Amino acid sequence: MFISNKMIQAKNLYKKYGNLEVLKNIDLNINKGEVVAIVGPSGAGKTTLLQLLGTLDKPSNSDYQLQINGKDLKKLNDKELSHFRNKNIGFIFQFHQLLPEFTALENVAIPAYINGVNKKEADRKAAELLDLLGLSERKDHKPAKLSGGEQQRVAVARALINNPAVIMADEPSGNLDSENAKQLHKLFFDLRDRFHQTFVIVTHNEELAEMSDRKIIMKDGKIISE
Numbered sequence: 001m002f003i004s005n006k007m008i009q010a011k012n013l014y015k016k017y018g019n020l021e022v023l024k025n026i027d028l029n030i031n032k033g034e035v036v037a038i039v040g041p042s043g044a045g046k047t048t049l050l051q052l053l054g055t056l057d058k059p060s061n062s063d064y065q066l067q068i069n070g071k072d073l074k075k076l077n078d079k080e081l082s083h084f085r086n087k088n089i090g091f092i093f094q095f096h097q098l099l100p101e102f103t104a105l106e107n108v109a110i111p112a113y114i115n116g117v118n119k120k121e122a123d124r125k126a127a128e129l130l131d132l133l134g135l136s137e138r139k140d141h142k143p144a145k146l147s148g149g150e151q152q153r154v155a156v157a158r159a160l161i162n163n164p165a166v167i168m169a170d171e172p173s174g175n176l177d178s179e180n181a182k183q184l185h186k187l188f189f190d191l192r193d194r195f196h197q198t199f200v201i202v203t204h205n206e207e208l209a210e211m212s213d214r215k216i217i218m219k220d221g222k223i224i225s226e
Contacts, residue, residue, distance in 0.1 A: 090159030149180035
């Protein structure tokens with residue numbers, strides 16, 4: 001039975017590629033407003049789990065269950081799922097994935113444009129977020145003119161633009177030096193406290209994992225400890 005204070009509820013997530021079993025019947029509940037770190041050795045299935053939870057990929061089995069913010073995602077077709085993902089889930093990747101031909105402000109605003117928000121309102125919200133993240137003076141710069149830490153903060157702003165309920169982050173500080181990584185980790189908790197969002201973070205960074213509300217340890221496609 002699914003419970004209302006849960007943001008993510010997953011049962012029996014199984015994934016294989018060819019003969020390789022990557023995830024083995026994962027059950028997982030994540031509370032609203034919780035910062036959860038998923039850790040484990042390379043090849044444990046962490047990124048695959050994040051992709052399934054973020055609806056970027058689907059399980060190999062049909063008898064799984066997945067709800068986010070009370071919505072049964074199995075009942076959605078591909079178009080509905082794409083719309084749900086754009087509106088409800090923000091993604092942050094290890095490599096910022098900014099589009100080089102666009103300014104920081106335009107990169108942040110793109111998910112809002114896709115969501116049908118008019119350009120003036122999307123740009124206003126993007127500028128507001130860049131200001132919040134200390135980047136107001138960099139908003140007209142293209143990614144090549146930004147430092148690594150600045151690029152990653154632009155990516156965080158982009159993840160926040162549609163006010164998603166959940167932020168999924170895959171090794172978000174893996175490409176940063178220790179000082180920028182520390183600032184990014186603090187930012188996640190500041191954002192959680194300010195916007196009450198749920199963060200699911202795949203990381204090898206032990207410091208970030210220890211700061212989190214809960215640490216989920218994976219090995220060989222299974223959760224071995226919470």
